[in-house]
Amino acid sequence: xxxxxxxxxxxxxxxxxxxxxxxxxxxxxxxxxxxxxxxxxxxxxxxxxxxxxxxxxxxxxxxxxxxxxxxxxxxxxxxxxxxxxxxxxxxxxxxxxxxxxxxxxxxxxxxxxxxxxxxxxxxxxxxxxxxxxxxxxxxxxxxxxxxxxxxxxxxxx
Numbered sequence: 001x002x003x004x005x006x007x008x009x010x011x012x013x014x015x016x017x018x019x020x021x022x023x024x025x026x027x028x029x030x031x032x033x034x035x036x037x038x039x040x041x042x043x044x045x046x047x048x049x050x051x052x053x054x055x056x057x058x059x060x061x062x063x064x065x066x067x068x069x070x071x072x073x074x075x076x077x078x079x080x081x082x083x084x085x086x087x088x089x090x091x092x093x094x095x096x097x098x099x100x101x102x103x104x105x106x107x108x109x110x111x112x113x114x115x116x117x118x119x120x121x122x123x124x125x126x127x128x129x130x131x132x133x134x135x136x137x138x139x140x141x142x143x144x145x146x147x148x149x150x151x152x153x154x155x156x157x
Contacts, residue, residue, distance in 0.1 A: 005054050008122035012050045016043040016114055028101055042103045045094035045111030046118070052090035053119035056083050 025040035059082060091112065098108045
């Protein structure tokens with residue numbers, strides 16, 4: 001699950017960087033910020049919202065009120081508090097990019113939207129792949145445990 005999340009964040013950041021090259025909107029000009037890249041959308045905002053939304057999905061899916069009962073878990077009282085807290089913290093972190101003059105608010109909002117949409121899409125991909133993850137993990141474990149006659153810990157005399 002962690003590997004899938006990290007791969008998704010890397011892809012999300014590359015999508016944001018590619019969009020910057022397509023949109024080519026300049027950053028706000030400030031004398032103490034001389035970044036050479038374009039500003040639309042904010043990659044930092046996309047990444048922070050991606051992690052926040054994806055981690056919220058993980059927590060609600062695994063520790064929600066109906067987790068393990070066979071029903072689809074969803075936000076309840078504690079779940080809504082968690083979701084709102086994560087969204088507030090991530091939004092404040094993303095908006096700090098605009099307040100500090102690294103991006104315009106439009107660039108930050110575009111990054112926030114990209115990160116949120118990508119996290120939701122990546123989570124749905126994870127759920128569709130879930131039935132295949134255990135068999136793949138078992139095959140990998142068998143391959144990794146196979147003795148090829150090489151013992152890297154044994155030292156030759």
